Amino acid sequence: MPLNIDFLQILLHMLNFVILAGGLTFLLFKPVNRFLEQRREQFAQTEKKNLEDAEENEKLRAEYEQKLKDADTEIAEKKKSAEKECADVSAQYIKEAREKAARIILKAENEAEERKGHILESAQAEIGELVVSATQKLLSNTASPERDSALYDEFIRLAGNSAEREGRE
Amino acid sequence: MEHSAMVAKGKGKKNIFLVLWLALIALILVGIIMLLPPGEKHESIQTVMKDSVLHEHNKMTFFGLVVNPGIISAYMVTAILLAGAALIRIFAIPKFKTVPGKFQSIIEMLVDFFSGMARNNSHHEPHFVGAYIFSAGVYIFFSTIFELFGVQWITTAGHSMSLPAPISDINAAIAMGLMSYVVILGGGIVFGGVKGALGVLKDFSLPISMSFRLFGALLSGLLVTELVYYSISLSFALPIVVAVLFTLLHAAIQAYVLTTLVSIFYGEAVEPKPKKEKTKRVKKAKEK
Numbered sequence: 001m002p003l004n005i006d007f008l009q010i011l012l013h014m015l016n017f018v019i020l021a022g023g024l025t026f027l028l029f030k031p032v033n034r035f036l037e038q039r040r041e042q043f044a045q046t047e048k049k050n051l052e053d054a055e056e057n058e059k060l061r062a063e064y065e066q067k068l069k070d071a072d073t074e075i076a077e078k079k080k081s082a083e084k085e086c087a088d089v090s091a092q093y094i095k096e097a098r099e100k101a102a103r104i105i106l107k108a109e110n111e112a113e114e115r116k117g118h119i120l121e122s123a124q125a126e127i128g129e130l131v132v133s134a135t136q137k138l139l140s141n142t143a144s145p146e147r148d149s150a151l152y153d154e155f156i157r158l159a160g161n162s163a164e165r166e167g168r169e
Numbered sequence: 170m171e172h173s174a175m176v177a178k179g180k181g182k183k184n185i186f187l188v189l190w191l192a193l194i195a196l197i198l199v200g201i202i203m204l205l206p207p208g209e210k211h212e213s214i215q216t217v218m219k220d221s222v223l224h225e226h227n228k229m230t231f232f233g234l235v236v237n238p239g240i241i242s243a244y245m246v247t248a249i250l251l252a253g254a255a256l257i258r259i260f261a262i263p264k265f266k267t268v269p270g271k272f273q274s275i276i277e278m279l280v281d282f283f284s285g286m287a288r289n290n291s292h293h294e295p296h297f298v299g300a301y302i303f304s305a306g307v308y309i310f311f312s313t314i315f316e317l318f319g320v321q322w323i324t325t326a327g328h329s330m331s332l333p334a335p336i337s338d339i340n341a342a343i344a345m346g347l348m349s350y351v352v353i354l355g356g357g358i359v360f361g362g363v364k365g366a367l368g369v370l371k372d373f374s375l376p377i378s379m380s381f382r383l384f385g386a387l388l389s390g391l392l393v394t395e396l397v398y399y400s401i402s403l404s405f406a407l408p409i410v411v412a413v414l415f416t417l418l419h420a421a422i423q424a425y426v427l428t429t430l431v432s433i434f435y436g437e438a439v440e441p442k443p444k445k446e447k448t449k450r451v452k453k454a455k456e457k
Contacts, residue, residue, distance in 0.1 A: 004237070006340055012231075012240050013335070013344035020247040023302035027254035030260050030299045039267060079446040 125158050132158075220335045238330065239338025241322055246312040246335060254402060279307075283428060290436035293360040298435045301352050302428035305345065309427060311340060312336060313335045313387060313420035334416075335386045338422075339380075346380030357438035375434065382425055390419040 136151060228235045231244070257276065265273055283306055287299030312335045319331040335341045353375070357368060393415055 004236075004339065005343065008234070009236055009240060009338070009340040010344045010347070012233040012234075012236065013243055013338075013341045013347060016240075016243045016247050017308060017344060020250060020308055021301060023247075023251040023306045024307060027251070028201070028276070028282055029284075029303045031258060032265075032276055033296070033299070035262070035265050036277060036281055040265070045281055139315060142308040152273070166277055 084132055121161075125161065129155070198413065222349075227328070227330055228328070229322060233396065235325060236321065236337045238324075238332050239335045239341050242315055242320075242332040243312065243341060245320065245332070245336035246308070246315050250307065250311055250383055252368075277301075278347075286428060286432050287435075290432040291434070291439055293354075293356070298356065298432055299353065301349075302431050303434045305349070305431065306424040309336060309345075309383070310424040313390070313416055317416050328383045334387055334390075336383055339384050342384030342387070343380045344404075345383055345427070345452040346376045346378075349379055349427065349434075350376035352431065353434045353438050356435045360439035361441070379430065381429065383423060385424050386419055390415045 283303035284299040287295040316334040
């Protein structure tokens with residue numbers, strides 16, 4: 001054959017390469033490739049998990065923010081309600097205080113009126129006494145035992161009325 | 170501070186002196202080597218070069234068969250590669266970590282390079298063609314580098330000669346070309362059916378071009394190396410530099426070229442063919 005081509009040697013080279021290819025494939029290519037595939041898969045899974053975690057975190061963050069917003073709204077509502085309640089209570093207190101004050105004033109007015117009446121009454125009694133005394137002095141010359149007795153009765157009645165009023169007070 | 174600066178300056182001076190001294194010795198040695206009288210030569214340059222191409226004279230025995238030295242080289246490379254692969258499989262791969270070290274990175278890069286090439290060019294069974302091009306790439310690269318070691322073997326004539334790269338033997342190149350063609354044809358038949366197979370069969374120049382491209386490229390490197398070895402009486406200094414550079418370069422290039430070609434042709438062969446209806450529609454549209 002030209003160029004020293006020999007079919008037997010071609011076959012021997014083929015046999016050599018087939019042995020080598022089989023050996024290299026099973027000893028090196030497949031195990032390393034399998035390892036690379038596993039690692040690629042592992043990285044893909046980790047990446048997927050990270051993405052899922054990130055999504056979950058984002059979801060949780062949104063939920064948390066929503067809760068915070070809700071809490072703020074709730075706080076504002078409660079504050080408003082407490083303020084209203086406080087205003088109602090204070091208004092109630094003020095109303096009660098005013099009523100109480102009105103009652104006290106009314107009572108005081110009544111008492112003052114009553115005292116004024118007593119003062120007037122006692123003044124009248126004293127005036128009566130003065131009048132009796134003056135009359136007695138004026139009429140000392142015309143005195144008689146009956147007249148004296150009548151004057152004494154009058155005096156006792158007036159004095160008795162006055163003492164009774166004072167005891168009541 | 171001043172003391173450390175002075176120490177650094179002193180070290181710098183020492184280094185320069187060392188480099189100059191070594192360069193001087195190297196220059197004198199190269200001069201001596203160039204002026205040495207040539208060694209005894211059994212063959213003329215024509216014979217050496219012709220034998221490098223055709224391997225007609227220097228034959229070796231392989232299990233009783235008289236064969237070209239390339240066969241011995243090929244089986245030796247296979248044995249070394251398989252032993253290395255077995256050691257890696259037993260001791261290194263079980264200790265592979267998620268974050269790789271230097272050695273693991275190299276192995277992963279090597280496998281992933283060919284696997285990725287197969288995946289990018291073929292959508293059907295990329296693992297099969299990936300394994301094939303991985304083996305072919307590793308074989309071509311390491312078998313080409315093999316000639317650098319100058320492993321000595323006895324010829325049938327009783328001379329000692331350094332074993333050449335297996336693919337510098339045309340029979341090895343033809344074997345690689347034919348097997349690549351068979352792989353592509355097999356892919357075409359399995360995934361493309363009769364049409365796929367016919368498409369690959371139609372391109373019958375493929376195995377020839379693959380074989381001769383590989384053979385020619387490897388041979389050119391070998392011839393240059395042989396020429397340098399022949400011209401310089403001692404096989405070190407300049408031949409080492411030239412041989413290493415040429416060998417590494419064409420080893421890497423040829424491994425890349427063959428594997429790329431195989432993966433591209435395989436991808437084309439297994440690619441689903443467009444249906445005829447489409448072409449009819451296109452024709453009709455063009456007629457309109």
